[in-house]
Amino acid sequence: MLKDSAMRAMVVDTLVRFGVNPLETKRFIKFAVVGSIGFVVDFGIFNILLGPLNAVFTEGSSAFQYVVGLGLPFDSARTFSTTLASAISFIAAIMSNFTWNRYWTYPDSRAKSVRRQFVMFVLVSVAGILIRVPIVYYTHYPFTDLVAQVDLLAPYAGRIGDNMALILAVLIVMFWNFFVNRYWTYNDVDSKYERKA
Secondary structure: OOOHHHHHHHHHHHHHHOOOOHHHHHHHHHHHHHHHHHHHHHHHHHHHHHHHHHHHOOOOOHHHHHHHHOOOOHHHHHOHHHHHHHHHHHHHHHHHHHHHHHHHHOOOOOOOOHHHHHHHHHHHHHHHHHHHHHHHHHHHHHHHHHHHOOOOOHHHHHHHHHHHHHHHHHHHHHHHHHHHHHHHHOOOOOOOOOOOO
16 A cells, blocks of 8 residues: 555656646645635625525516616616626635635745735636626526426526526636636746656
8 A cells, every 4th residue: 555645756747747737736726625615605695695686686676677777678687686696706705715825825926915916816806707797697597497497496497597607607717717817916936846856
């Protein structure tokens, strides 16, 4: 039976042979763990807010009429609560993810001030939300319609459709966030892997 360090060395050697940088792989895994924490924050807040926001922005309510009165098309106003819950939960996840990434994934990234890195991280995340919101908006109804075709799930089609749209958006934005943050926000970290003898 191989010891833990021997097993780790074997895995690292295999990764290096295939051209994978173990240091970047470790960072991506940490980023994914941080993203998982952000996912819990995001989905938790999204689902907590969805009920109250759906109640406030029910079709025909004064809040719904106000949103329509602002010029939002009727169909867009119908998904306003889902889109708003998604945006708020995303902002909470940004705060969580920045903190974890700054102090755990990239602890060696200190050439830039916390404020500067936070602004950069937020800009990447805002670009991410600009990618995310249309995905949630345009996939909400198709996913809801798909789920509604399953009799057992039909009563929950709206909620499941909302979450399926959010899952798709989160997966796409995760890759965007990792690569742009790695090569812009945290570009001061060493990416060279040096094999130990």
